[in-house]
Amino acid sequence: MKKYQIVAKKIIAYIAENHLQQGDKLPKITEMVEQFDVSKATILQALTLLNQQGIIYKVQGSGIFVRMPAMKDCIPLYSNSGFSSYINDIKVKVIEFKETTLPDSVQKILKGSTEGYKVVRVHYNGDKPYVLEESYYSKKIVPFLSEEIVKGPIFEYLREGLGLQLRFSDKYLEIRKITAEEARLLELNPGDPGLQVSDIYYCDNGIPFDCSKLVYNYQNSKIYAESSDELI
Amino acid sequence: MKKYQIVAKKIIAYIAENHLQQGDKLPKITEMVEQFDVSKATILQALTLLNQQGIIYKVQGSGIFVRMPAMKDCIPLYSNSGFSSYINDIKVKVIEFKETTLPDSVQKILKGSTEGYKVVRVHYNGDKPYVLEESYYSKKIVPFLSEEIVKGPIFEYLREGLGLQLRFSDKYLEIRKITAEEARLLELNPGDPGLQVSDIYYCDNGIPFDCSKLVYNYQNSKIYAESSDELI
């Protein structure tokens, strides 16, 4: 593990141990340099990380402060959110799983791939369905998937099992009325509101390997997306 | 303007001039160091910026590549998105503007502020209403607003006129059926789907100054949100 990641972890631990609240001040950088015995640049790198995760913010000439957005009961739009308090009681039901030729529209997105896997699942928060997922995985990059794997967290398998690292993603949000079929799976009524999130996931070398369509149940879906227009 | 920002601009210009496409390779870092006559760290800082804006991605041991997501006709979730192609024909209609005591719920969010401004506006894309906005501004931080200002881009005024810099924001997304009043303003039917985005905007020193509720017209609202799980 890299030094700046270790430092970031220690800072998070520091916040937790000292029960720091929103707006509370952290030690100054020079102190951290001594404390953690690394260079200033490394501290800055760690702070950048925490900044991006919405955990801290810096004010020039003043100090570094704790930022803890209220994201209770929220689904983070990005999974890298610092305090991922959304590790609830999540279950998955597989509706469809098959190896297949990718539809044209998907082939266009997962460039150069013709074969792949189709996965349709419903995610439950407790016993409430909160999102319907339809995903296509490129076989070129994900050579093997099984019904068993698909019952669990797929991305964990991709990372642990295949050494496949997610690098970045494009997300397109759309609001629309859901179809009868979607309504059935989400235990709603046809025509009810739905948030459709179309995702394209890219692996380490920039090749797209997964293209998904998520339709969120509007009743159980509060989503959190923090921003930080900063760097370093 | 800082060096890394200038470098970032130059790289964007380079991409445009050479008509680089998704996946095309950029010059290597060492070349950029010579080309722009700055240190490697500064180049990295510029690249971090571009990375965060979804313009490039880096592959260790291989190179730096252009990333240009298809965001045609999309509203960026964050306004700092690199290629903001959404500078269309946008008009604003002010529905309500007044100086007022902030509601309790808003006071809780804009901590310590009791007085402020309330602004209700509809944003039109061409002649189609695409979002209904209800905003409260803390008078402590935004001491003056006028009906005239509110007819234009408020954040531009805050930046140029008041020297107020937006630092970061919390966003909460919710899908729901819109009310009769909202339907009237968005030229829709009551009960139609709507995306509600609750924003809290924080200024440079971490104090929240604006709390907004946006309800998007589901017919004209495709939203883009890129991610990049990286730093430096």
Place this chain on the structure above:
DNA sequence: TAGTGGTCTAGACCACGGG
């Protein structure tokens, strides 16, 4: 005006990818 974060440098060495 002191203190704190922000920018920048020059250079050493590491880690990964691809030939």
Place this chain on the structure above:
DNA sequence: CCGTGGTCTAGACCACTAG
């Protein structure tokens, strides 16, 4: 193995905040 990006250092100097 070479080339490329990634990490880290030590230190100089700038810019902003607050007392």
